[in-house]
Amino acid sequence: VQNLDRKRGAFRTSAIKNFLYLSKKYHHRDRRLVPSMEIDEIWHHHILDTKSYFFDSEKIFGTYFHHDPYFGTRGEADQQNLNDAFAFTQKLHVLEFGYRIPAIWGKCRELLA
DSSP, rough: HHHHHHHHHHHHHHHHHHHHHHHHHHTTTSSOOOOHHHHHHHHHHHHHHHHHHHHHHHHSSOOOOOTTTTTTTTSSHHHHHHHHHHHHHHHHHHHHHHSSOOOSSSSSSHHOO
């Protein structure tokens, strides 16, 4: 169990670093990136430590890195925008890291097949 926890921790660390890297590199694009549900959960916990989150945002992005927890929840069009953002994130992840984001990354069933 302890070894599994270490592997899961290493995976989470790698996954959030990948997401932050993509977010920084492609921030100027007019399309949004979305994290996996697991990474989003980690992000929520980080935001709760406001001083640390503010410092880390400034260090990585040069400004506060905003989070929109309601993206995809404001109707069908917004849900489609979330799906499109996930597809875009998935494509960038393959381009940058050479592999598809694991199935735990988001709710978009059609992209996980």
